[in-house]
Amino acid sequence: MSQSGATKESVIEIRNLSKVYRDFWGRPKVKALNALSLDVRRGEVFGLLGPNGSGKTTTLKLLLGLLFPTEGEIKILGKSAADVEKNEKIGYLPEESYLYRFLNAYETLDFYGRLFDMPASVRKERSEKLLDLVKLAPQARRRQLKEYSKGMTRRIGVAQALINDPDLVMLDEPTSGLDPLGNRDMKDLILDLKKQGKTVLMCSHLLADVQDVCDRIAILYGGELKVMGRVDELLKAQDETQILSSKLSPAAIEEVQAVLKKHGANVLKVDQPTANLEDLFLKTVQESRERPGHRTVKDGTAS
Amino acid sequence: MTFDPRPMDLLPALDYWLRTVGGIALIVLLTSLMSVGVSHRGAAIKLFGGESVGCLKDLISLSPRRVWAVAKLTFMEAYRRKALAVFVIFALLFMFAGWFMGGETGEITPDHVTVYVSFVLRTISWLTLPLVLVLSSFGIPEDIRLRSIHTVVTKPARRLEIVLGRVLGFSLVGTLVLGVMSVVGWLWIVRQIPSELLVCRVPVYGSLEFRDRSGNPAAAGVNTGDIWEFRSYIEGATKARAIWTFSNISERSLDSEGNLHLENEFLAFRSYKGDMKRSLLYDYQLINKKTGQSYTLPARPVNENRSAKDVVPRKLVDDAQKKEYDLIKDFVTDGKLTVEVSCIDREQYLGMARPDLFIRMPDLGFESGYFKAVLGIEILMVLVVLLAVTGSTFLKGPIAALLTAVILILGGKDCHEFMDQLVLGRTSATEGFRGGGFFESVYRIVTHMNPTTELPQNPAFTIMKYTDGFLTDFLWLDKQVIPRLEFFNMAEYVSKGFDVPFDSSLLPSLMILLGYFIPCVLLGYFALRIRELESK
Numbered sequence: 001m002s003q004s005g006a007t008k009e010s011v012i013e014i015r016n017l018s019k020v021y022r023d024f025w026g027r028p029k030v031k032a033l034n035a036l037s038l039d040v041r042r043g044e045v046f047g048l049l050g051p052n053g054s055g056k057t058t059t060l061k062l063l064l065g066l067l068f069p070t071e072g073e074i075k076i077l078g079k080s081a082a083d084v085e086k087n088e089k090i091g092y093l094p095e096e097s098y099l100y101r102f103l104n105a106y107e108t109l110d111f112y113g114r115l116f117d118m119p120a121s122v123r124k125e126r127s128e129k130l131l132d133l134v135k136l137a138p139q140a141r142r143r144q145l146k147e148y149s150k151g152m153t154r155r156i157g158v159a160q161a162l163i164n165d166p167d168l169v170m171l172d173e174p175t176s177g178l179d180p181l182g183n184r185d186m187k188d189l190i191l192d193l194k195k196q197g198k199t200v201l202m203c204s205h206l207l208a209d210v211q212d213v214c215d216r217i218a219i220l221y222g223g224e225l226k227v228m229g230r231v232d233e234l235l236k237a238q239d240e241t242q243i244l245s246s247k248l249s250p251a252a253i254e255e256v257q258a259v260l261k262k263h264g265a266n267v268l269k270v271d272q273p274t275a276n277l278e279d280l281f282l283k284t285v286q287e288s289r290e291r292p293g294h295r296t297v298k299d300g301t302a303s
Numbered sequence: 304m305t306f307d308p309r310p311m312d313l314l315p316a317l318d319y320w321l322r323t324v325g326g327i328a329l330i331v332l333l334t335s336l337m338s339v340g341v342s343h344r345g346a347a348i349k350l351f352g353g354e355s356v357g358c359l360k361d362l363i364s365l366s367p368r369r370v371w372a373v374a375k376l377t378f379m380e381a382y383r384r385k386a387l388a389v390f391v392i393f394a395l396l397f398m399f400a401g402w403f404m405g406g407e408t409g410e411i412t413p414d415h416v417t418v419y420v421s422f423v424l425r426t427i428s429w430l431t432l433p434l435v436l437v438l439s440s441f442g443i444p445e446d447i448r449l450r451s452i453h454t455v456v457t458k459p460a461r462r463l464e465i466v467l468g469r470v471l472g473f474s475l476v477g478t479l480v481l482g483v484m485s486v487v488g489w490l491w492i493v494r495q496i497p498s499e500l501l502v503c504r505v506p507v508y509g510s511l512e513f514r515d516r517s518g519n520p521a522a523a524g525v526n527t528g529d530i531w532e533f534r535s536y537i538e539g540a541t542k543a544r545a546i547w548t549f550s551n552i553s554e555r556s557l558d559s560e561g562n563l564h565l566e567n568e569f570l571a572f573r574s575y576k577g578d579m580k581r582s583l584l585y586d587y588q589l590i591n592k593k594t595g596q597s598y599t600l601p602a603r604p605v606n607e608n609r610s611a612k613d614v615v616p617r618k619l620v621d622d623a624q625k626k627e628y629d630l631i632k633d634f635v636t637d638g639k640l641t642v643e644v645s646c647i648d649r650e651q652y653l654g655m656a657r658p659d660l661f662i663r664m665p666d667l668g669f670e671s672g673y674f675k676a677v678l679g680i681e682i683l684m685v686l687v688v689l690l691a692v693t694g695s696t697f698l699k700g701p702i703a704a705l706l707t708a709v710i711l712i713l714g715g716k717d718c719h720e721f722m723d724q725l726v727l728g729r730t731s732a733t734e735g736f737r738g739g740g741f742f743e744s745v746y747r748i749v750t751h752m753n754p755t756t757e758l759p760q761n762p763a764f765t766i767m768k769y770t771d772g773f774l775t776d777f778l779w780l781d782k783q784v785i786p787r788l789e790f791f792n793m794a795e796y797v798s799k800g801f802d803v804p805f806d807s808s809l810l811p812s813l814m815i816l817l818g819y820f821i822p823c824v825l826l827g828y829f830a831l832r833i834r835e836l837e838s839k
Contacts, residue, residue, distance in 0.1 A: 066457070087457055103376075
């Protein structure tokens with residue numbers, strides 16, 4: 001097992017996968033995917049990246065058997081994509097949470113639990129556990145899904161994807177439509193799944209999210225694989241060095257720069273590190289919960 | 304309208320079904336094998352084999368829990384989308400129906416019973432069937448359009464389970480609607496109609512043969528000029544006879560006092576006016592074909608336009624010959640009883656068809672016949688669901704609804720008879736239509752050519768005739784595929800005061816449903832399996 005928790009065993013094997021969408025007369029209309037080959041290893045979080053129309057969702061749907069490949073081969077958990085038995089160990093969160101809007105949260109999970117042939121007691125227990133996990137407010141659980149906000153729908157969507165405690169979780173744009181808190185929860189959940197040894201394959205075009213949770217990524221463009229590898233390796237700047245220290249006085253900074261110059265280094269930038277906006281937002285919300293009424297305005301006034 | 308219930312011949316029907324379904328399955332199998340062969344060449348056999356194994360695995364691993372999950376989902380969907388609002392229309396109809404249906408005097412006659420019972424059962428059918436037709440046609444296409452089906456097929460749910468679950472779910476919705484409406488309808492009938500008029504007669508029909516005026520066997524009686532050939536006539540005071548043979552007759556056919564009840568609805572045709580105050584007379588003669596014994600019952604008057612009830616006692620006394628007969632011992636052999644009917648009035652005629660004379664067994668309660676007729680609507684409703692769900696697996700909702708509606712229209716008795724005539728028109732010289740098939744008819748209309756005029760002999764007309772022949776063959780195929788819905792109409796029995804017969808109505812309906820169930824479910828399964836479930 002590697003540092004990231006992934007093993008060498010491939011959970012998904014894609015070889016020369018192509019998909020051509022055809023028109024009514026069977027004439028080729030769009031080549032959505034062109035000779036894609038990749039492996040997803042057991043225990044890793046793998047991200048499929050790309051702009052809209054790059055073939056991410058098509059790949060996911062081909063893996064799930066919702067679409068049929070024009071060419072190429074797919075092995076998923078050792079089985080063909082068309083084999084329904086593979087679904088026993090797969091959880092899938094679609095791009096939009098295409099759930100039945102006339103059901104409430106309990107009924108939704110009960111329905112999907114039945115599809116896994118689960119006994120009633122197991123369905124009930126798992127439903128409660130998952131609704132707690134995705135932090136769906138207890139008062140919302142008996143309301144029909146058509147009354148839910150997008151974030152709430154996303155949460156119940158995640159819960160249905162995990163109802164069978166899957167080995168492989170496929171998430172299509174998991175953070176889309178979520179507020180920063182929901183976004184953080186989702187990313188924590190993905191990392192938690194990874195800790196449990198599960199394999200996660202996610203599609204996204206929100207790069208920051210992918211960077212935060214993925215071990216490996218593949219970037220698709222125009223239906224073709226352009227880049228694939230470990231996130232940390234792909235992002236590493238090979239010809240730059242970063243030094244991080246506690247706060248220095250201006251004199252100390254000048255002294256450090258002089259030493260660097262003496263060794264031939266070209267100092268590109270010296271400033272204070274900034275937190276990212278997500279961290280600031282989460283901190284503010286946390287403080288607001290702890291100190292209701294407190295307000296911070298960065299033009300020098302505070303109340 | 305002819306009212307002639309005939310028992311279904313189960314074995315020939317089964318044989319015919321096996322040959323039809325088997326033939327269609329073979330054609331589908333060969334066509335798909337050829338199509339895979341063309342598209343995948345060398346890998347075709349492996350691919351086809353793999354798919355076949357996958358299909359078999361799907362069939363074997365069918366889970367009742369998953370089927371029930373989809374069925375429950377379907378039911379809740381209909382319920383929460385307010386499909387049951389159909390009850391409001393039903394309630395409105397029944398609140399005001401009494402205003403329009405009662406007679407001017409307010410007196411209820413047996414004719415009113417027919418109208419009331421028909422109204423209730425037709426209303427129930429016409430509200431339930433369109434409701435389930437629309438719901439079932441749109442269920443799966445909406446699921447695909449909204450992509451909710453993605454969250455189902457990415458679970459271990461087999462396509463077969465989705466089809467079965469949908470059929471079961473929509474059938475449950477229809478059953479609930481039908482159940483509530485039928486109970487309300489029944490309450491309405493029993494409140495509107497005096498109980499003595501609500502009868503449920505249990506008839507035992509026999510087979511009918513005729514003798515002509517010289518006593519020789521004849522295919523039918525005399526036609527008195529009526530274009531409606533359902534009934535034919537026997538001439539009075541001649542050797543003309545209508546001979547009924549009833550089967551399975553035993554002591555159980557008698558009532559508690561040992562009487563046999565015969566009931567008839569003969570029609571009188573007068574070739575001269577005669578004494579209009581007196582009805583024509585007929586008599587029954589019981590015959591034992593083995594021993595040659597016979598017994599003539601006293602002459603009885605024809606009860607015009609009403610059924611006449613005759614009681615035959617078990618103990619029959621022949622005053623002339625001073626002999627006594629036992630109805631069962633002396634006239635029933637091998638469970639068969641032969642009754643000859645003759646008309647007594649000279650040069651007058653008595654009209655009859657097979658169901659015009661029957662042995663009336665002890666009556667059942669009205670509710671027995673009524674709820675059997677409701678069961679008929681239920682079976683038809685399930686068939687509608689089945690056809691609509693199957694259509695919706697490969698068509699969009701509105702088209703699936705249209706297809707089902709067309710099948711229901713073509714399945715009606717008149718359409719089927721018309722198709723029979725068209726198909727026979729090519730093969731039978733006597734039954735043939737004049738004017739030829741579609742293209743020939745168009746040609747004759749355009750050129751104003753008389754249908755009896757022979758067409759010119761040249762290659763163009765030969766091609767036209769072959770094309771017409773091909774179209775007729777296609778119609779023959781359609782005729783086999785479209786269900787005969789006349790069996791499902793059980794309201795007619797109840798409204799006429801009869802019990803719904805099992806062997807000539809309930810059994811054929813159930814068999815038709817079963818006959819369509821297996822191929823429809825398989826077709827739905829394959830249609831879902833081979834299509835990409837992506838909304839386009």
